[in-house]
Amino acid sequence: MKKKNIKTAFSKAVIYFLLVLIGFVFLYPILYMVSYSFMDTQDLVNPFVKWIPTKLYTDNYVRACQVLDYFPTLIKTIYVNLIPAVLQTIFTSFTGYGLARFEFRGKKLVMLLILVTFIIPAQVTMIPQFLMYKDLNLIGSLYSYILPAIFSQGLKSSIFILIFYQFFKMLPKSLEEAAQLDGASFMVIFTKIAVPSALPAYIVSFIFSFVWYWNETTLSALYFGNKIKTLTLGLQNFAATYQNVYSMSVTQGGKNLNEAISMAGTLISILPLLIFYFIFQRWFVQSVDKTGITGE
Amino acid sequence: MKLTARNSAKGYFFISGWIIGFLIFTLIPIIRTFWFSFNRVRFTADGIKESFIGLLNYKNAFLMDVAFTDGLINYAGQMAVFIPVIITFSLIAAILLTKDIKGKGFFRTIFFLPVIITSGPVMKQLIEQNATSLPGISEYFSVQELANEFGLLGNLLGTVLSSFIMILWFCGVQILIFIAAIQKLDQSMYEAASIDGASGWQSFWKLTLPALMPVVGVNVLYTLVTLSGFSLNTIVQKISTDMYDINRGIGYATALSVIYFGVILIILTVFMVFINGRRKKAER
Numbered sequence: 001m002k003k004k005n006i007k008t009a010f011s012k013a014v015i016y017f018l019l020v021l022i023g024f025v026f027l028y029p030i031l032y033m034v035s036y037s038f039m040d041t042q043d044l045v046n047p048f049v050k051w052i053p054t055k056l057y058t059d060n061y062v063r064a065c066q067v068l069d070y071f072p073t074l075i076k077t078i079y080v081n082l083i084p085a086v087l088q089t090i091f092t093s094f095t096g097y098g099l100a101r102f103e104f105r106g107k108k109l110v111m112l113l114i115l116v117t118f119i120i121p122a123q124v125t126m127i128p129q130f131l132m133y134k135d136l137n138l139i140g141s142l143y144s145y146i147l148p149a150i151f152s153q154g155l156k157s158s159i160f161i162l163i164f165y166q167f168f169k170m171l172p173k174s175l176e177e178a179a180q181l182d183g184a185s186f187m188v189i190f191t192k193i194a195v196p197s198a199l200p201a202y203i204v205s206f207i208f209s210f211v212w213y214w215n216e217t218t219l220s221a222l223y224f225g226n227k228i229k230t231l232t233l234g235l236q237n238f239a240a241t242y243q244n245v246y247s248m249s250v251t252q253g254g255k256n257l258n259e260a261i262s263m264a265g266t267l268i269s270i271l272p273l274l275i276f277y278f279i280f281q282r283w284f285v286q287s288v289d290k291t292g293i294t295g296e
Numbered sequence: 297m298k299l300t301a302r303n304s305a306k307g308y309f310f311i312s313g314w315i316i317g318f319l320i321f322t323l324i325p326i327i328r329t330f331w332f333s334f335n336r337v338r339f340t341a342d343g344i345k346e347s348f349i350g351l352l353n354y355k356n357a358f359l360m361d362v363a364f365t366d367g368l369i370n371y372a373g374q375m376a377v378f379i380p381v382i383i384t385f386s387l388i389a390a391i392l393l394t395k396d397i398k399g400k401g402f403f404r405t406i407f408f409l410p411v412i413i414t415s416g417p418v419m420k421q422l423i424e425q426n427a428t429s430l431p432g433i434s435e436y437f438s439v440q441e442l443a444n445e446f447g448l449l450g451n452l453l454g455t456v457l458s459s460f461i462m463i464l465w466f467c468g469v470q471i472l473i474f475i476a477a478i479q480k481l482d483q484s485m486y487e488a489a490s491i492d493g494a495s496g497w498q499s500f501w502k503l504t505l506p507a508l509m510p511v512v513g514v515n516v517l518y519t520l521v522t523l524s525g526f527s528l529n530t531i532v533q534k535i536s537t538d539m540y541d542i543n544r545g546i547g548y549a550t551a552l553s554v555i556y557f558g559v560i561l562i563i564l565t566v567f568m569v570f571i572n573g574r575r576k577k578a579e580r
Contacts, residue, residue, distance in 0.1 A: 012395075016397065019392055022392075029428060029465075098311040102304060103304060119521060119560070124329050124556075125322055125329065127329060132325075147321075150317075151316055151320065152314040153318065211411075216415070218532060233417075235421065236417040262425070277412045277413075285404045285408050285472070
C-alpha cells in the first residue's frame with residue numbers, strides 16, 4: 001500500500017513539473033515582452049542585463065502611446081469590434097435556433113454548406129466582396145464588417161452557428177411547447193424563453209467573436225483602407241508610423257526605434273485583450289463544457 | 297400536415313438571413329472569384345473591366361511565379377509538420393490537465409491565454425525579437441545551417457525549433473476540445489482494462505486514442521483552417537499584395553486564391569484519409 005502512495009506522489013510530481021514547464025514556455029514571449037519594454041538603450045546593449053532592467057524606464061511606453069495614438073485608437077478599436085461581435089452573436093443565434101428547432105426541406109444541405117463555409121479561406125471571397133463594397137461606396141466604413149455579420153456570414157460565423165445549434169438542441173423543448181399551447185407566438189417564444197435560457201451560449205459566442213474580430217488584419221486592412229485605424233492595424237504599421245512621428249528627432253540626436261519600444265507597443269496593444277481575458281477567463285476556459293460543443 | 301408546413305415556415309424564417317447572406321457574401325463571390333481567375337481584370341473610370349484570357353493566370357502562377365510555387369510547397373510542408381505537432385501537444389496537455397491534481401484551472405488559464413492575443417502583428421513583433429523560439433535554443437543551431445545541410449526537411453525542422461512557441465500558441469482551443477472529449481470517455485472501460493492487467497500506457501493506445509479519433513479529426517480541421525487563414529502566412533500575404541500589383545492584379549490574385557483553396561482541400565483530404573485509416577485499424 002505504501003509503495004503505491006509513493007508511486008502516485010511521484011507521478012503527481014512529474015505532472016506538476018511538466019505543467020509548470022509547459023506553462024513557462026507558453027508565457028515566455030509575454031515575460032520577454034514585459035521585461036524588454038522597460039529597458040533603456042543601455043540595458044538593451046548591456047550583456048549583464050538579461051531579464052531584469054536596471055531601472056523602471058517608462059519612456060518606451062510614452063513613445064509607443066504616441067505612435068499608436070493610443071487612447072483615441074483604443075476607443076475606436078473597441079467600437080469597431082464590439083458592434084460586429086454583438087450583431088454576429090445575435091444573428092448567428094437566429095440561424096442556430098432555426099436549425100435546432102424546426103424541420104424543413106433542405107436543412108441537411110444548409111448544415112453541409114455551413115461546414116463548407118468554415119473551410120473556404122477568406123481569400124476566395126474577399127476580392128469580390130471588396131469590389132462589391134467599393135461599388136456601394138462602403139470601403140473605409142464599418143458596414144463592410146456589419147453587413148456580413150447581420151447575415152450570419154461574419155468572421156468564423158460557422159462556429160457560432162454550430163454553438164447555438166448544439167445549445168438549443170440540448171435545451172428541453174417542453175417549456176417552449178407549453179408556451180405554444182398557451183398561444184404565445186413563435187417570436188415571443190424565441191425571445192422570452194429560448195434566448196434567456198441560452199445565455200451561456202450568447203456570452204461564449206460574443207467573447208470569442210469580439211476577440212477574433214480584434215485580432216483580424218487581412219480583411220480589415222483591405223476593407224477599412226486608411227480610414228479606420230485599429231490598434232491591431234496600428235501595430236502592423238508600427239515601425240513606419242514611428243519613423244513618421246520621430247523622423248525629426250532622430251536627425252537631431254533623437255532615438256531610433258528599438259526592440260524595447262516595439263515590445264512596449266505590442267504590450268499596450270494587447271493589454272485591453274488581457275484585461276478582457278481576465279474578466280471573462282472562466283467563460284473562455286469553460287466554453288467547450290458550457291456550450292456542449294464537441295464538434296459532431 | 298398543416299402543423300409541419302407551419303413548422304417549416306418558421307424554420308425558413310429563422311434561417312432566411314443566413315440563406316440571403318450565403319448567396320450575397322459567399323456563393324456569388326466564389327463564382328465571381330472563379331470567373332475573375334480566367335480574366336485580366338482592370339480598374340477603369342466606370343468600374344472594372346474583364347477580358348477573358350483562359351488559363352493564362354494559372355499558367356503564370358505555376359510556371360512563372362517562383363515566389364508562389366515555393367510558398368505553396370513551403371506551406372504544405374509546414375502543415376504536414378505543424379498539424380501533427382499541434383495535435384500531439386494538445387493531446388498531451390489535455391491528458392495532463394484531466395489528471396486529478398490541484399490548480400487545473402490555473403494551468404488551463406495559462407494555456408488558453410495565447411488564443412486571446414495571437415494576431416498577425418503581435419506574432420510578427422515577437423518573431424522579430426526572436427521571442428518565439430525556445431529560450432536559448434538559437435545558441436545551438438541556426439535555421440540557415442540546417443536548411444543548407446538538409447534542404448527542405450532541415451528548413452522545416454529549423455522552422456519548428458525556431459518558432460516552437462508560436463506553434464504552441466495555436467493549441468489553446470484544441471486543448472479545450474480534447475479535455476471535453478476525455479472527460480466524456482466511459483470510465484468503466486478503464487476499470488475493466490486495469491482489472492485485466494492493462495497498464496496506463498496500454499490503455500491509452502488501445503482505449504483512449506481510438507475513442508478520441510473523431511475529435512482528432514475536428515482538431516485537425518480547426519488547426520488547418522486557423523493556420524491557413526493566419527495573416528502571416530506567405531500565401532495569404534501574397535494574395536493581398538498581388539491584388540494591387542499592376543502587372544498581376546485582381547485576375548491573377550483570384551487565380552492564386554483558387555489554387556490555394558484547392559491545396560487546402562487536398563491537405564485536408566490527406567489528413568482525413570489518414571485518420572479514418574487509423575480508426576478502422578483500431579476497430580479491427
